[in-house]
Amino acid sequence: MTAAVSRTVPAPAADPAPAAEPSSAAPPPAARRLLDWRLRFAALALIWGFSFLFIKVGTDAFAPLYVTLGRMAFGTAVLAAVLVVKREGLPRGARVWGHLAVAAFFLNALPFSLFAYAELTIPSTLAGICNATSPLWGMVLAVVAVAEDRPNRQRVAGLGLGFVGVLIVLGAWQGFSGQDPAGTAMALVASLSYAVGWLYVRRTLTGTGHSNLAMSGAQLLVGTLQLAVVTPLFAPAPDSFPMLPLLSVIALGALGTGFAFLLQYGLVAEVGPTTAMMVTYFIPVIATAAGVAILGERLSWNTPVGALVVLVGAALTQLPARTRTARA
Numbered sequence: 001m002t003a004a005v006s007r008t009v010p011a012p013a014a015d016p017a018p019a020a021e022p023s024s025a026a027p028p029p030a031a032r033r034l035l036d037w038r039l040r041f042a043a044l045a046l047i048w049g050f051s052f053l054f055i056k057v058g059t060d061a062f063a064p065l066y067v068t069l070g071r072m073a074f075g076t077a078v079l080a081a082v083l084v085v086k087r088e089g090l091p092r093g094a095r096v097w098g099h100l101a102v103a104a105f106f107l108n109a110l111p112f113s114l115f116a117y118a119e120l121t122i123p124s125t126l127a128g129i130c131n132a133t134s135p136l137w138g139m140v141l142a143v144v145a146v147a148e149d150r151p152n153r154q155r156v157a158g159l160g161l162g163f164v165g166v167l168i169v170l171g172a173w174q175g176f177s178g179q180d181p182a183g184t185a186m187a188l189v190a191s192l193s194y195a196v197g198w199l200y201v202r203r204t205l206t207g208t209g210h211s212n213l214a215m216s217g218a219q220l221l222v223g224t225l226q227l228a229v230v231t232p233l234f235a236p237a238p239d240s241f242p243m244l245p246l247l248s249v250i251a252l253g254a255l256g257t258g259f260a261f262l263l264q265y266g267l268v269a270e271v272g273p274t275t276a277m278m279v280t281y282f283i284p285v286i287a288t289a290a291g292v293a294i295l296g297e298r299l300s301w302n303t304p305v306g307a308l309v310v311l312v313g314a315a316l317t318q319l320p321a322r323t324r325t326a327r328a
Helices: 030-058 064-086 094-118 124-131 134-145 153-170 181-204 212-234 243-271 273-281 283-293 302-318
Strands: none
Touching: 030 064, 030 094, 030 124, 030 243, 030 273, 030 283, 064 094, 064 212, 064 243, 094 124, 094 181, 094 212, 124 153, 124 181, 124 283, 124 302, 134 153, 134 181, 134 302, 153 302, 212 243, 243 273, 273 283, 273 302, 283 302
8 A cells, every 4th residue: 555555545745753842741651651552553554455455345336437536535625624723834836746647646646546447347355366466566666677676595485385375265277267467467567657656756756845744735636637638538427326335435535535544644753754654564354354244255265365375575675775794
């Protein structure tokens, strides 16, 4: 999510989140603070992990593009409400909004839509695992597009291990039998889209002087407008609104896209981006458990084994490079 995972990936602000203003009250004990962020960390992992289940249920009644449009609209509504409460405005400047339009396409509109279409033919468990390949795609793109980001042996090993994990998940030795190639490809391209979007954001939207909240609210708004134009042209409008699929779309947007960002933003401010982004590695585990326990999806041995290999490979690509100290 970015990991991204099938989730909202906020554009970064120019500066890290400001520290909280000092308070006259005594600070809470360290153990209590740790418990607080751990609970929020767990809640974020659960929300993003269940997003694949919400997509699956939503597409049972609505066209994938309408599931994505609803997701974006409810997510935008949550962030808009927070912006109003905090009395914070949206970014200004045509250049910033132009870059946000590109970021919204690659980080929201395209991957959200691809995951929704993919889950028409593949289980939510497989979609969640494909989402975990985003760090692997990110490393490949960084090597190709960022000259100064040269891979070391550790990251190359992680990339190779992650690729092997994907082959295990898909059952390559069986000729990929049992998996829909088109649906799997769409889920993998969705994960690639997150990596493309983050690279674009890194190059164009760093240093704008706007907060994470303002940038993300604007990004979701632009993505919602993009889908509002495209969806009626390519998908049939729903003629009914069954309760369970509708609630799933609302939860996918309000929780999995809007509220989840606020949780992530608070975690980054409190424990730092490295710890906060560790949530990425719990998402496929929760997505798999939810798909099997609630949706009754079948799970063969190669799916969890391959997912574990993918996660280990992705983790290796994200670990900081070891530096050698020169001897005097």
